[in-house]
Amino acid sequence: MRDPGRIAAAIDVLDRYALRPQPLSLLIQDWGRRARYAGSKDRAFVRGLCLDVLRRWRSSGAAEDRRRGMLVTLRDHWGWPMERIEEAFSGEHGPGALTDEERTAGPTGLLDLPSFLEGLDGAAEVSEALASRAPVDLRVNLLKGDRDKALKATVTLGAEPAPLSPTGLRIPPAGAAEKGPGVTVIPAYGKGLVEVQDEGSQLTVLAVGDLRGKQVLDYCAGGGGKTLALAAEMGNTGQLFAYDSDPQRLAPIHDRVRRAGVRNVQVLPPQEPEKLEALERSMDLVFVDAPCSGSGTWRRHPDAKWRLTEEHLQRRQEEQDQVLREAYRYVKPGGVMVFVTCSFLASENEERVAAFLRQNSEFSLEEPLAEAAGELRGKLAPFVTGSALRLTPWTSETDGFTLMRLRRITQR
Numbered sequence: 001m002r003d004p005g006r007i008a009a010a011i012d013v014l015d016r017y018a019l020r021p022q023p024l025s026l027l028i029q030d031w032g033r034r035a036r037y038a039g040s041k042d043r044a045f046v047r048g049l050c051l052d053v054l055r056r057w058r059s060s061g062a063a064e065d066r067r068r069g070m071l072v073t074l075r076d077h078w079g080w081p082m083e084r085i086e087e088a089f090s091g092e093h094g095p096g097a098l099t100d101e102e103r104t105a106g107p108t109g110l111l112d113l114p115s116f117l118e119g120l121d122g123a124a125e126v127s128e129a130l131a132s133r134a135p136v137d138l139r140v141n142l143l144k145g146d147r148d149k150a151l152k153a154t155v156t157l158g159a160e161p162a163p164l165s166p167t168g169l170r171i172p173p174a175g176a177a178e179k180g181p182g183v184t185v186i187p188a189y190g191k192g193l194v195e196v197q198d199e200g201s202q203l204t205v206l207a208v209g210d211l212r213g214k215q216v217l218d219y220c221a222g223g224g225g226k227t228l229a230l231a232a233e234m235g236n237t238g239q240l241f242a243y244d245s246d247p248q249r250l251a252p253i254h255d256r257v258r259r260a261g262v263r264n265v266q267v268l269p270p271q272e273p274e275k276l277e278a279l280e281r282s283m284d285l286v287f288v289d290a291p292c293s294g295s296g297t298w299r300r301h302p303d304a305k306w307r308l309t310e311e312h313l314q315r316r317q318e319e320q321d322q323v324l325r326e327a328y329r330y331v332k333p334g335g336v337m338v339f340v341t342c343s344f345l346a347s348e349n350e351e352r353v354a355a356f357l358r359q360n361s362e363f364s365l366e367e368p369l370a371e372a373a374g375e376l377r378g379k380l381a382p383f384v385t386g387s388a389l390r391l392t393p394w395t396s397e398t399d400g401f402t403l404m405r406l407r408r409i410t411q412r
């Protein structure tokens with residue numbers, strides 16, 4: 001396909017998104033089925049362009065008019081000269097020649113945040129950071145080798161040591177219309193030496209402190225991203241239990257655990273609640289990676305940014321309250337519960353923890369890096385605000401994650 005057809009396709013996909021906001025991956029799949037003639041480079045181009053327009057959905061004007069959003073994105077963010085844009089719009093299979101009015105269109109001046117979040121502190125900086133592309137981060141699985149070995153194994157992908165996580169590698173963002181790095185096809189991935197995991201996500205596990213020999217419950221284990229990182233930190237010692245209320249989300253964990261060489265994990269299926277109940281008041285650590293808006297990952301999933309409504313946010317908060325109400329029961333006296341979200345919003349973090357503490361006087365807040373290893377503590381200290389560790393694209397150049405730490409006070 002040439003520029004005109006690719007751009008018309010991207011506008012068509014975005015028109016469908018505007019009509020009914022849904023995950024972009026579904027819309028691209030749907031387009032791929034209709035456009036049998038499109039090759040893998042065409043798909044990468046259309047997907048990359050749609051993501052970039054969605055990143056600046058409001059400021060480019062795309063929310064109101066996809067042609068305008070497309071023009072502004074290609075001209076102001078992809079750096080295409082007007083001549084190329086004119087040809088792409090008016091060429092065969094293109095979306096149709098630009099009008100005089102369109103030619104002079106500029107940015108709208110709106111922030112690229114849902115309107116109910118425009119009042120956030122530092123909203124302009126937040127909006128700009130979330131509109132940028134994210135790198136691909138890898139976590140080196142220390143059960144299979146060290147970072148030097150992983151660096152050699154990923155050199156063809158352009159990986160370099162990540163700035164903050166001692167287990168992290170970073171591959172810079174691909175060019176706008178390029179396919180991302182083929183991480184999952186390299187032997188090091190197949191052998192479990194590296195996992196795809198944002199540096200911020202890795203840091204939430206590393207910040208907890210020494211986990212060797214401990215009894216740990218990963219209460220919202222999902223597909224096991226944090227479970228694998230916790231297991232690697234535990235060095236296959238102690239016991240790690242992985243639970244999630246949704247059996248479908250938990251399903252991939254078995255294969256992942258095997259590939260990563262993890263031997264200390266017991267998966268607790270929600271269909272057998274007695275296995276979870278048996279852990280009551282016995283865990284050194286309950287790690288709660290709570291369901292959330294995902295606002296910290298909007299660089300990667302800009303389509304999710306425009307699907308979030310105030311009602312959705314309210315529902316996530318209720319889920320967070322419920323998860324806290326359930327998970328604390330498994331913490332032993334003197335043990336710790338760590339509450340993590342991939343959201344930077346206080347309403348999904350500090351406010352939830354405060355609500356929990358009002359109901360549970362047995363727990364008290366601790367400094368979030370209370371047991372983090374010395375060097376890491378130094379690196380992460382700048383990102384502590386009040387009682388939360390808050391990592392964000394605009395401060396730590398990671399996805400957004402918030403971590404809070406609660407201790408169950410020993411009974412006298």
Ligand SMILES: C[S@@+](CC[C@H](N)C(=O)[O-])C[C@H]1O[C@@H](n2cnc3c(N)ncnc32)[C@H](O)[C@@H]1O
Binds near residue numbers: 220226245246
């Ligand atoms: C952020 S995701 C977890 C991601 C996962 N920890 C990872 O790193 O791949 C949140 C998870 O919480 C689960 N969840 C929601 N409500 C829950 C509850 N009441 N009890 C246990 N899990 C719950 C969801 O099914 C979802 O898988």
